[in-house]
Amino acid sequence: MASFCIIVTSSPLESQGCYSAYRFTQAALEAGHSITGVFFYQSGVELANSFQTMLSDELAMYPKWCELAQKHVFPLQVCVTAANRRGILSEQDAVQNDTPNLFNLDAPFESVGIGELVSMLNESDRSIQF
Amino acid sequence: MASFCIIVTSSPLESQGCYSAYRFTQAALEAGHSITGVFFYQSGVELANSFQTMLSDELAMYPKWCELAQKHVFPLQVCVTAANRRGILSEQDAVQNDTPNLFNLDAPFESVGIGELVSMLNESDRSIQF
Amino acid sequence: MKSLAIINQSGPITNNAGQESVDLVLASASFGQDVSVFFVDDGVFQLLNTQKPEELAHKHFAKSFGAFEFYDVENIFVCKESLQKRGLEKAQLNVSCQLLTQTELNAQLQKSDNIITLS
Amino acid sequence: MKSLAIINQSGPITNNAGQESVDLVLASASFGQDVSVFFVDDGVFQLLNTQKPEELAHKHFAKSFGAFEFYDVENIFVCKESLQKRGLEKAQLNVSCQLLTQTELNAQLQKSDNIITLS
Amino acid sequence: MILHKFSVSPFSQSNLISALSRIDPNDGILLMEDAVYGLNSALIFEPIIQRTKNVYALQPDCVARGITCTEQAITLIDYDGFVALSLEYDKVISW
Amino acid sequence: MILHKFSVSPFSQSNLISALSRIDPNDGILLMEDAVYGLNSALIFEPIIQRTKNVYALQPDCVARGITCTEQAITLIDYDGFVALSLEYDKVISW
Numbered sequence: 001m002a003s004f005c006i007i008v009t010s011s012p013l014e015s016q017g018c019y020s021a022y023r024f025t026q027a028a029l030e031a032g033h034s035i036t037g038v039f040f041y042q043s044g045v046e047l048a049n050s051f052q053t054m055l056s057d058e059l060a061m062y063p064k065w066c067e068l069a070q071k072h073v074f075p076l077q078v079c080v081t082a083a084n085r086r087g088i089l090s091e092q093d094a095v096q097n098d099t100p101n102l103f104n105l106d107a108p109f110e111s112v113g114i115g116e117l118v119s120m121l122n123e124s125d126r127s128i129q130f
Numbered sequence: 131m132a133s134f135c136i137i138v139t140s141s142p143l144e145s146q147g148c149y150s151a152y153r154f155t156q157a158a159l160e161a162g163h164s165i166t167g168v169f170f171y172q173s174g175v176e177l178a179n180s181f182q183t184m185l186s187d188e189l190a191m192y193p194k195w196c197e198l199a200q201k202h203v204f205p206l207q208v209c210v211t212a213a214n215r216r217g218i219l220s221e222q223d224a225v226q227n228d229t230p231n232l233f234n235l236d237a238p239f240e241s242v243g244i245g246e247l248v249s250m251l252n253e254s255d256r257s258i259q260f
Numbered sequence: 261m262k263s264l265a266i267i268n269q270s271g272p273i274t275n276n277a278g279q280e281s282v283d284l285v286l287a288s289a290s291f292g293q294d295v296s297v298f299f300v301d302d303g304v305f306q307l308l309n310t311q312k313p314e315e316l317a318h319k320h321f322a323k324s325f326g327a328f329e330f331y332d333v334e335n336i337f338v339c340k341e342s343l344q345k346r347g348l349e350k351a352q353l354n355v356s357c358q359l360l361t362q363t364e365l366n367a368q369l370q371k372s373d374n375i376i377t378l379s
Numbered sequence: 380m381k382s383l384a385i386i387n388q389s390g391p392i393t394n395n396a397g398q399e400s401v402d403l404v405l406a407s408a409s410f411g412q413d414v415s416v417f418f419v420d421d422g423v424f425q426l427l428n429t430q431k432p433e434e435l436a437h438k439h440f441a442k443s444f445g446a447f448e449f450y451d452v453e454n455i456f457v458c459k460e461s462l463q464k465r466g467l468e469k470a471q472l473n474v475s476c477q478l479l480t481q482t483e484l485n486a487q488l489q490k491s492d493n494i495i496t497l498s
Numbered sequence: 499m500i501l502h503k504f505s506v507s508p509f510s511q512s513n514l515i516s517a518l519s520r521i522d523p524n525d526g527i528l529l530m531e532d533a534v535y536g537l538n539s540a541l542i543f544e545p546i547i548q549r550t551k552n553v554y555a556l557q558p559d560c561v562a563r564g565i566t567c568t569e570q571a572i573t574l575i576d577y578d579g580f581v582a583l584s585l586e587y588d589k590v591i592s593w
Numbered sequence: 594m595i596l597h598k599f600s601v602s603p604f605s606q607s608n609l610i611s612a613l614s615r616i617d618p619n620d621g622i623l624l625m626e627d628a629v630y631g632l633n634s635a636l637i638f639e640p641i642i643q644r645t646k647n648v649y650a651l652q653p654d655c656v657a658r659g660i661t662c663t664e665q666a667i668t669l670i671d672y673d674g675f676v677a678l679s680l681e682y683d684k685v686i687s688w
Contacts, residue, residue, distance in 0.1 A: 002585055007495060011141070013215060013276040014173060016531045016559075017505065019316060023558070027577035042399055042497065043144060049217030051234065058215070058279070058319050082399060085143060085188070087179030087234060088217075101231055104181065104217060114406035121412075122381055127493045128584055129592040130505075132680055137376060143395040146626045146654075147600065149435060153653070157672035172280050172378065188398070188438050212280060244287035251293075252262050257374045258679055259687040260600075267686075269608070271507060273562055274532045301611050302510050305535060310564030318562065341614070346509060347538040362614040369595060370617075375686045379608075386591075388513070390602060392657055393627045420516050421605050424630060429659030437657065460519070465604060466633040481519040488500060489522075494591045498513075511606050 003034045005124035007117070011043035012061050018047050021130035022064055029072050036124040037075040038065075039117045040109075044130075045083040048076070048109040069108045077120070080111045133164045135254035137247070141173035142191050148177050151260035152194055159202050166254040167205040168195075169247045170239075174260075175213040178206070178239040199238045207250070210241045263294040265372035268303030269379035272322055273313055277378040278306050279321045284376065286324070289331035296335035296372060297328065298365070299357075303379075304342045309354040325355040337368055382413040384491035387422030388498035391441055392432055396497040397425050398440045403495065405443070408450035415454035415491060416447065417484070418476075422498075423461045428473040444474040456487055501526040501587035504533040508542045517593045518549055526552035526587055528580070529572075534560045537567045547571040556580060596621045596682035599628035603637045612688045613644055621647035621682055623675070624667075629655045632662045642666040651675060 006025055010017030025035055040048055047061060054060040069076045083105060084093060090111035094103035105111055121127055136155055140147030155165055170178055177191060184190040199206050213235060214223060220241035224233035235241055251257055266285055270277040281297075289295045299307055306322050313320045328336065336357040343349070343359070350359060360368065369375060385404055389396040400416075408414045418426055425441050432439045447455065455476040462468070462478070469478060479487060488494060502521055508514045514533065521527065527550055529536060534555050536542040547553050547569065555567055557574040567574055575583060584590050597616055603609045609628065616622065622645055624631060629650050631637040642648050642664065650662055652669040662669055670678060679685050 004584075005493075009495075009497070011144070011173070014141070014144070015505070016274050016316070019318075020505075020531060020559075023316075023577045024580060028581045031578060031581055033581065041403075042396065043141070046216065051217035051219050051232070053214040053217075053219070053223070055211070055215075059317050081185070081402060084183040085185075085395065086176065087181035087183075089181050089183070093183070102181070102234075104232075104234065114403055115410050117403075118383075118407050118410040118412050121383065121493050126584055126590070127495075128503075128590050129495055134679075135374075139376075139378070145600070146393050146435070149437075150600075150626060150654075153435075153672045154675060158676045161673060161676055163676065171284075172277065189436050211283060215276065244284055245291050247284075248264075248288050248291040248293050251264065251374050256679055256685070257376075258598075258685050259376055269510075269688075271532055271535065271563065273559075274507070300615075301608065302507050302532070302535070305563065308564040310566075311562065312564065313562050315558050315562040339615075342611070345539070346535065363617075365615050366595075366617050366620070369615075369686065370683070373684065375595075375684055377687055388593075388605075390627055390630065390658065392654075393602070419520075420513060421602050421627070421630070424658065427659040429661075430657065431659065432657050434653050434657040458520075461516070464634070465630065482522075484520050485500070485522050485525070488520075488591065489588070492589065494500075494589055496592055510608065510611075513605065516605075 001032050002125040003036050004028050005036045005120045005127040006038040007127060007129040008038060008040050008044035009042040009129060012047045017130035018061050022061065024128065026068060035074040036120050037077055039120060040078045041082055045078050045086055045088055048078045048083065048105050049088050050106045051104045066108055076109045077112045077116050078105060078109050079114055083111060131162050132255040133166050134158050135166045135250045135257040136168040137257060137259040138168060138170050138174035139172040139259060142177045147260035148191050152191065154258065156198060165204040166250045167207055169250060170208045171212055175208050175216055175218055178208045178213065178235050179218050180236045181234045196238055206239045207242045207246050208235060208239050209244055213241060261292055261294060262373035264288055265296045265298060265369055265375040267298040267300060267377040268306055269301045269377055271302045271305035272311060273316065273318055281378040282321050282324045285333060286331055289333050295333050296337065297333060298337045300339040300342050304338060304346060304348060307353040307355060309352055322354055339365055380411055380413060381492035383407055384415045384417060384488055384494040386417040386419060386496040387425055388420045388496055390421045390424035391430060392435065392437055400497040401440050401443045404452060405450055408452050414452050415456065416452060417456045419458040419461050423457060423465060423467060426472040426474060428471055441473055458484055499524050499587050501528055501583060501590045503528045503530065503590055503592045505531040507532040508536040513593050518545060521549050523550050525550055528554045530556035530559050534563060534565050537565050543569055554583060594619050594682050596623055596678060596685045598623045598625065598685055598687045600626040602627040603631040608688050613640060616644050618645050620645055623649045625651035625654050629658060629660050632660050638664055649678060
């Protein structure tokens with residue numbers, strides 16, 4: 001059995017990548033492999049925006065990722081710099097801005113530095129980017 | 131002198147379009163033309179996210195658009211459906227969600243329906259999409 | 261009222277352009293705008309009647325094309341060259357439409373006051 | 380420690396990929412990762428020494444390429460075919476680098492444990 | 499050996515054609531997302547299957563788009579097969 | 594008459610080549626943003642200037658990218674010229 005690091009760099013609405021990554025992760029877990037974690041970078045960070053509101057008949061990826069990560073206990077890490085550039089702020093960012101309630105990056109997503117990606121790559125047998 | 135409707139459909143960080151639209155708008159105003167308004171649609175709505183935080187040496191388009199629109203008094207209209215899908219909520223959306231402070235679409239940007247685009251197109255001599 | 265041409269350039273699943281094109285077509289038409297819809301380049305893949313976006317839990321927004329006629333959107337134009345290049349024939353399309361050569365496409369676009377592309 | 384290949388595929392101004400590639404290169408290198416940087420396809424335009432992104436108020440992030448050597452990032456590989464196709468020569472490039480044929484490029488990529496593309 | 503993964507339409511973007519000569523005959527090629535549209539045109543898939551014998555297409559992405567694969571040299575896989583394939587090769591590049 | 598505006602790199606995306614035959618000889622073509630990279634290759638700009646005599650490139654976008662235009666048949670304009678051009682034509686399409 002192998003361990004995977006999943007990297008998502010594509011925007012949820014501008015690419016199928018975020019959905020493909022979800023299906024790959026699901027299939028890997030079902031086959032008995034483990035997921036070291038998912039790292040969201042570039043436009044991929046847009047998936048972590050908790051304000052996303054799809055119409056009722058549209059595919060909503062945010063709750064799907066939350067559910068999968070909580071069920072199988074793997075981290076959803078979001079690059080803090082890439083997220084801030086795209087208007088995605090964690091509670092810590094909000095506190096620093098003196099507007100402690102104004103954040104849209106919440107658990108199970110975590111705001112991290114790029115160093116966390118390096119750690120994940122080193123702990124995983126394989127990385128796959130979507 | 132002519133009136134322009136500016137349509138922005140490209141993401142601020144994934145395309146130069148949002149910047150090109152800004153320079154075009156500025157040049158049109160300096161030449162004595164008028165701007166009926168700017169309509170943000172598709173990924174273009176991402177420009178309206180008030181949480182965007184660029185590093186100090188990076189180009190920040192959000193304040194530039196706010197300043198230009200306030201100086202020359204033209205509307206910055208954001209399609210509500212496209213914005214909600216991308217995690218951009220107005221105060222009205224936040225009130226409806228029973229979280230009245232949690233919004234990231236603020237004045238001078240306005241959350242509107244697509245009908246406003248139709249009105250702007252009909253009131254303008256020319257439309258240009260970026 | 262001015263006329264509006266809406267040009268689809270992307271396939272149906274890769275991004276949200278198709279759905280946001282439908283939103284734009286129906287809203288504009290319901291505000292009385294004279295709307296024409298064009299499918300060019302990869303946009304012609306939105307018309308493929310064998311698509312099953314449900315396979316990927318995606319919404320089958322192309323079913324909304326059937327509603328166009330109730331909004332008096334009758335000008336649905338498809339680029340013949342784009343179809344041919346992609347190995348598609350008119351019988352595989354999910355909406356009644358007119359196939360246009362590149363020259364005819366240009367002529368139709370000249371008739372519209374405003375043109376918006378979705379890609 | 381595993382080795383990491385970072386492949387740049389986009390020009391410098393159109394999007395944020397170039398800046399976010401530099402962020403990734405410098406952070407990975409400072410965490411002791413063995414990093415190689417590749418410029419292929421439109422990514423080679425990031426290397427053009429005549430660029431003046433200031434003209435469009437954009438940050439000149441390519442100046443950070445000069446810092447790569449201080450982080451021990453010495454493997455900077457450029458696709459020869461991509462340069463030729465775009466009318467560029469080695470003398471026009473802003474960083475000291477190795478030009479690779481397509482076969483050599485594949486061989487270098489085979490050596491890296493992980494590969495990330497930025498486009 | 500590398501698994502080269504392509505996700506965008508070869509009709510609108512040239513990254514597949516550009517990358518082809520960088521691919522070793524022992525490497526693998528996976529067509530998924532909009533790249534499966536290439537299965538509709540021999541002009542596109544012929545150079546691919548001539549480059550390597552190891553060519554795969556993700557069937558759920560074909561089904562969703564209404565694309566059928568008539569070329570015997572291309573192996574259709576599902577997500578389970580995709581996971582297995584990513585482990586058969588030493589690494590995956592997402593062009 | 595239509596002004597056809599192109600913004601993406603013709604080296605990586607095929608929309609310019611695909612749209613070319615849809616352009617009338619009396620229409621105009623504006624190359625801006627990454628489309629100005631096409632000025633570096635005669636293979637790309639020759640078919641463009643053969644399609645119409647009215648070909649323009651946005652100079653600030655060339656300067657920012659370090660691209661020089663050596664082809665006399667292409668008129669360099671700035672943003673003021675872009676505004677004027679958009680009014681000379683009946684409408685603008687952003688491909």
